[in-house]
Amino acid sequence: DLTVMLMVLNSTVGDTAIPGHDYILGSQTLTFMYDESNNINSTPCVNVTLLDDDIPENHLYVTIGLLVASIDSSDVLIVPGKNLTTILILDDDHGVLVGFNERVIQVNEAVNHSINICGYLTSLMGIWKSNLSSILVVTNSTVKELEDYILPTSTILFPAWSISGGTIWCQSIDILNDTIVEDSQLLILQLVSTNPLVEVDGNYSTITINITEDSNDYIEVQMQCTLLSVSEENATATVCAMITVGVLEKSVSVVLQTHSITAIDGKDYIGGLFTLTFTSGQSLSDNSFQCLSLIVLNDNTFENNETLLITLNSTQQDAGIVRIPHARNELLLTIIEYPSSDIVEIGMVQDYYEVVEGQKPFVTICAALYHGKLGFDVVVLLKILNCSLGDAAIPGRNYILHSEMIIFIYDALNSINTSCVNVTILDDSIPENTLYVTIGLFEESSNVFIIPARNQTKIAILDSDTDFVISMQYRQYLVDETIGIVPICVVALDTSPFIRKNVTFTITANGTATAGSDYIVPDSFIVDSTNAMIGDIFCFNVTIIDDEAVGNDLYFSISLAVHDSNTRARILPYNSTTEVKITEDTTDYVSIGFEQAQYIIYSWINSTLKICVQLTEGSLERDVTVKAGTEKTSNTTAIPGENYLPLQENITFTPNGVTSSCIFLTILTYHSSSEKTVALFLITEDRAVHLTHSTTIVKIDSQSNVSILLTPRGTVIIITISVILLPLCCLFCAICWILMRKKKGKLRKSDKVHPAVTKHDLELVSEHDRMTVIFGNQLIATQMKNDRAAKSVNDSSTSGVESLLISENENSSAQLY
Numbered sequence: 048d049l050t051v052m053l054m055v056l057n058s059t060v061g062d063t064a065i066p067g068h069d070y071i072l073g074s075q076t077l078t079f080m081y082d083e084s085n086n087i088n089s090t091p092c093v094n095v096t097l098l099d100d101d102i103p104e105n106h107l108y109v110t111i112g113l114l115v116a117s118i119d120s121s122d123v124l125i126v127p128g129k130n131l132t133t134i135l136i137l138d139d140d141h142g143v144l145v146g147f148n149e150r151v152i153q154v155n156e157a158v159n160h161s162i163n164i165c166g167y168l169t170s171l172m173g174i175w176k177s178n179l180s181s182i183l184v185v186t187n188s189t190v191k192e193l194e195d196y197i198l199p200t201s202t203i204l205f206p207a208w209s210i211s212g213g214t215i216w217c218q219s220i221d222i223l224n225d226t227i228v229e230d231s232q233l234l235i236l237q238l239v240s241t242n243p244l245v246e247v248d249g250n251y252s253t254i255t256i257n258i259t260e261d262s263n264d265y266i267e268v269q270m271q272c273t274l275l276s277v278s279e280e281n282a283t284a285t286v287c288a289m290i291t292v293g294v295l296e297k298s299v300s301v302v303l304q305t306h307s308i309t310a311i312d313g314k315d316y317i318g319g320l321f322t323l324t325f326t327s328g329q330s331l332s333d334n335s336f337q338c339l340s341l342i343v344l345n346d347n348t349f350e351n352n353e354t355l356l357i358t359l360n361s362t363q364q365d366a367g368i369v370r371i372p373h374a375r376n377e378l379l380l381t382i383i384e385y386p387s388s389d390i391v392e393i394g395m396v397q398d399y400y401e402v403v404e405g406q407k408p409f410v411t412i413c414a415a416l417y418h419g420k421l422g423f424d425v426v427v428l429l430k431i432l433n434c435s436l437g438d439a440a441i442p443g444r445n446y447i448l449h450s451e452m453i454i455f456i457y458d459a460l461n462s463i464n465t466s467c468v469n470v471t472i473l474d475d476s477i478p479e480n481t482l483y484v485t486i487g488l489f490e491e492s493s494n495v496f497i498i499p500a501r502n503q504t505k506i507a508i509l510d511s512d513t514d515f516v517i518s519m520q521y522r523q524y525l526v527d528e529t530i531g532i533v534p535i536c537v538v539a540l541d542t543s544p545f546i547r548k549n550v551t552f553t554i555t556a557n558g559t560a561t562a563g564s565d566y567i568v569p570d571s572f573i574v575d576s577t578n579a580m581i582g583d584i585f586c587f588n589v590t591i592i593d594d595e596a597v598g599n600d601l602y603f604s605i606s607l608a609v610h611d612s613n614t615r616a617r618i619l620p621y622n623s624t625t626e627v628k629i630t631e632d633t634t635d636y637v638s639i640g641f642e643q644a645q646y647i648i649y650s651w652i653n654s655t656l657k658i659c660v661q662l663t664e665g666s667l668e669r670d671v672t673v674k675a676g677t678e679k680t681s682n683t684t685a686i687p688g689e690n691y692l693p694l695q696e697n698i699t700f701t702p703n704g705v706t707s708s709c710i711f712l713t714i715l716t717y718h719s720s721s722e723k724t725v726a727l728f729l730i731t732e733d734r735a736v737h738l739t740h741s742t743t744i745v746k747i748d749s750q751s752n753v754s755i756l757l758t759p760r761g762t763v764i765i766i767t768i769s770v771i772l773l774p775l776c777c778l779f780c781a782i783c784w785i786l787m788r789k790k791k792g793k794l795r796k797s798d799k800v801h802p803a804v805t806k807h808d809l810e811l812v813s814e815h816d817r818m819t820v821i822f823g824n825q826l827i828a829t830q831m832k833n834d835r836a837a838k839s840v841n842d843s844s845t846s847g848v849e850s851l852l853i854s855e856n857e858n859s860s861a862q863l864y
Contacts, residue, residue: 049079049123051113053093056131058108059663059739064136069107071096077113097136104244109134121748127643142244143205144169145181146251148215153257154222156195161219164236164254168205168214179205181247182239183218190232190258193569193588197221199531203238205245222258228266228368229296229327232258265368266293268301268325269375270359271336274432274487276352276381278499279315283340284380286357288323290335292370299365300324303339303357310353310382317342318355322362343382351493353382381489383497390494391419393427393455394501396465403509404445405474412504413467414453414488425455425495429468432485432503440482440508447471448486472508482508515550515576516541518622519607520584528632529593535605535625536586537618539579550574551610552618554587558603560629565601566591571610589627597635597735598668602628633734637665639673639700640740641729642707647746653716656745658727659709660698663739667702673731673738674698675710683744685723690715690747694727714747723747 053075057063064070073094080089095109110133115123147166154162183201190196198220205216220234234256238247271287288301305318312318323337341357357378361369396413414427429451431442440446450468470484484506488497520536556568572587589605606624609616642659660675676695679687687693692713700708712725725745729738 048081049119050076051079051115051119051123051125052076054112054114056110056112058110058133060133061108062105064107064109064134068100069098069136070109070134071098072111095134097134099139104138106138106243107136109136124647127646138243142170143179144246144248145205145216145238145240146248147238147254148251149254150251151255151257153259155259155261156222156224157261157263161221162256163217163219164256165215165217166238166251168216170214179242179245181205181245182241184237184239186235186237186253188232188234190234193223193590194225195223195232195258196234197223197532197588220256224261226261226264227294227296228264228299229260231260234258262367264293265370266295266299266325267291267370267372268359268361269372270357270378272378272432272485273375274379274381274430276383276487276489276497276499276502277343278383279343279345280499282343282345284316284343284382285338286341286378286380287336287338288359289337290325295325296327298324298326299369300362301337301365301369301371302360302362304360305341306356306358308354308356309351310355310380312355314346315344315353315382316355317344341380352384352490355380355382383490383499384493390496391421391425392417392496392498393425393488393490394498395488395504397504398501399505399507401507401509402472404472407472409469409471410506411467411469412486412506413465414455415466416455416464417498417501421455421457424457426491427453427455427495427497428489428491429453430487430489432487438480438482440484440506444475445473445482445508446484446506447473452491453488470506472506479510481510484508515539515574515579515616516619517574517585517607517616518619519625522622522625524625524627526591526627526629528591528629528635530591533589533591533627534586535589535627536584537574537607539576539581539583539585540619541581550576550616552607553610555606555608556603558601558626559599560601560603560627562603564592564594565629566603566627568605576616591627591629593632594668595632595635596666596668597637597671598631600628600630602626631735635665636735636737637667637671637700638663638737638739639671639729639731640738641727641743643743644740645744645746647748648714649748654714656712656714657709658712658743658745659707660729661708662700662706664737667700670699670701671731671733671736672697672699673729673733673736675727675729677712677725678728680726683724683726684721685725685745685747688715690717690723691725691745712745714745717747 053072055066055072066072073096077091077093079091082089095111110131112131113125115125145166145168147164149164152162152164181203183198183203185192185198192198200218203216203218205214235253236256237253240247268288268290271289275284275286277284286303288303301323303321303323305312305316307318310316318341321339323339325335325337357380359371359376359378361371393414394417396415400410400412402410429448431448442448448468448470453466453468455466456463470486485503486506487503488501490497516539517537518540520538524533524535526533551571551573553571554568556562556566560566562568567590569587572585574585604624604626607618608623609618639660639662642661646656646658648654648656658675660673674695674697677687677691677693685691692715694710694712696710698708698710700706712727717723723746725747727743727745729741731738
């Protein structure tokens with residue numbers, strides 16, 4: 048009988064179970080029963096009783112190893128890789144019950160401030176073995192992170208010392224005031240447990256934060272034009288309102304209402320009360336317009352031009368958030384009579400001019416006679432319409448219109464058909480957006496018809512001054528991977544009191560760090576430059592993500608650009624970029640060690656031993672290197688160069704997912720009755736590498752031999768014998784050879800082969816006319832049938848070894864010693 052021992056080892060992957068408290072090992076030995084016929088494949092077992100301690104704790108591990116008594120150490124080898132078994136004991140006791148104190152809370156976004164959401168923690172048991180935690184998850188929310196709120200951390204930690212019969216915990220959340228017109232918003236948070244010791248109360252697992260709108264948020268809406276003319280032939284007049292101040296994230300409405308002056312509703316136009324709706328996202332850009340197509344009727348009656356008034360008002364529902372300037376809440380619409388054959392048609396020569404202030408002193412605008420003949424001098428009027436897509440220029444400060452009329456002088460030959468007037472452009476040295484002047488033509492006599500498609504011209508005055516100059520506050524930020532939030536700031540270097548709106552900057556980032564996995568930056572940020580002073584600092588937040596993996600230091604560059612090209616703002620070119628360098632978290636590590644603590648190899652011939660090193664814990668984002676090598680110590684008996692070749696080799700693990708790498712130790716042949724040992728060590732200078740099994744021992748043994756029984760069909764049986772019996776076995780084989788030769792006379796071949804051949808290496812191939820012995824990929828012997836001569840192949844490899852006897856008879860066998 049053979050008895051092996053069981054030993055409980057400390058767990059390397061988690062908490063170790065306590066014998067007698069968490070489990071009982073039924074026996075410390077396993078016995079394999081002797082059976083003379085060797086027909087019984089004995090598989091002894093032992094029971095491990097698991098105990099329920101009713102204590103909330105982490106999962107526990109029991110690791111049991113196989114050991115051989117010293118008396119059997121030379122006859123029994125524990126199979127490497129199958130020398131341990133681990134039992135994982137899952138805990139079924141809940142430690143605490145957690146939940147929110149309230150289900151709904153309400154807060155106003157009027158000012159930036161922090162609020163606390165609190166909950167309770169109730170002890171279910173009285174014993175703890177580790178800290179506990181829970182996670183806050185944002186679900187089904189209408190708010191935007193970093194725009195409406197900031198959650199500093201999503202993890203709620205319950206330290207072991209704070210856990211008692213009843214505990215109150217709190218988590219802060221920053222509520223941000225975005226100055227955007229929007230509906231009340233909901234932020235829904237849910238408690239989620241990733242720890243089996245923490246149970247979430249299903250009735251109090253979520254909390255809803257109702258963020259009500261700041262009553263001071265508003266938008267400003269005004270008429271696009273205050274004067275407009277249209278021919279009764281055109282059928283429609285386009286009347287527009289536009290947003291000039293504010294940002295929308297909800298729908299708001301305004302009302303346009305028509306009022307007759309000389310034009311009659313139903314005869315000259317179709318009037319009434321009309322609603323214009325601005326939707327989310329419309330603000331301070333080309334899409335901030337909402338227009339009405341007012342139907343104009345042609346009454347086929349020759350008459351004077353007619354007028355009506357269109358007023359702009361807010362709806363009762365949106366009166367608190369829509370402001371309408373008194374000076375821009377009305378439009379006077381003139382319906383121009385369709386011309387007769389006795390009148391002249393006049394229109395502008397050019398409908399658009401563009402000039403940079405300070406570069407050209409004046410712009411000449413002209414009108415022309417397009418149809419008809421003059422019988423006398425004709426006067427047409429010029430009026431400033433202020434019907435522009437952007438900011439209106441101010442007369443006297445931005446321009447001077449030298450005449451409010453254009454005169455066409457009568458010429459009997461009708462050779463003069465163009466008349467002009469100058470508009471002087473003034474340089475006010477004030478930083479501002481591009482300004483617009485819209486000048487309209489109006490007739491003074493019923494004999495003149497102003498062509499509707501040529502009834503006005505626009506002058507765009509491009510500003511040559513800059514209103515707002517900023518620079519990055521710092522050229523570089525050096526942050527740790529665990530920092531969380533990093534404020535990136537700019538400083539105002541030059542400002543103007545005439546800035547009329549906020550400035551939006553777009554943000555781009557690139558570098559060795561990866562957006563989304565290493566950091567998060569917003570797409571843009573808005574600087575409230577309305578009251579900015581030189582030296583003011585404006586910041587936006589960048590989130591740094593800790594990936595908890597071993598990696599290199601990373602960096603990324605952040606660049607700013609002015610979002611709106613019409614905004615008179617700029618960034619200093621040499622200070623428009625900053626670099627954020629993320630230093631690797633020094634607490635991240637990986638564990639590396641030998642796969643086995645011991646190897647056993649036999650030294651009949653020069654051979655190679657494969658020794659593997661594995662990564663057992665952690666993850667990689669960069670290469671790590673350990674050095675493996677042999678070292679002669681006072682505890683090792685093998686001699687370098689005589690029993691093995693010295694080895695020093697670097698092993699590199701890369702982030703490709705491979706967790707094991709191997710080296711090869713060359714063992715040299717020696718004949719001795721004593722066992723030799725070699726020690727291999729792992730060393731590293733990488734601070735992120737923890738060596739868990741840094742030493743392994745190789746035992747070199749030369750006392751065992753193998754007997755292999757072969758038949759012509761390739762059956763291999765391995766029988767282990769002792770070196771002491773070798774002479775007797777040789778004598779026995781010689782007698783058998785003589786008896787077989789006398790009895791059958793058909794012994795075909797005797798050849799020599801290396802004694803380290805195993806059942807996996809030796810192959811006997813029987814064909815119709817020959818018989819072949821193969822060792823690995825090397826041909827050892829071949830024998831033609833009916834050829835009685837012994838033939839040796841590769842005789843140089845057979846010195847000092849025993850003979851291979853092969854019989855061709857189907858019922859005979861060959862033995863290799």
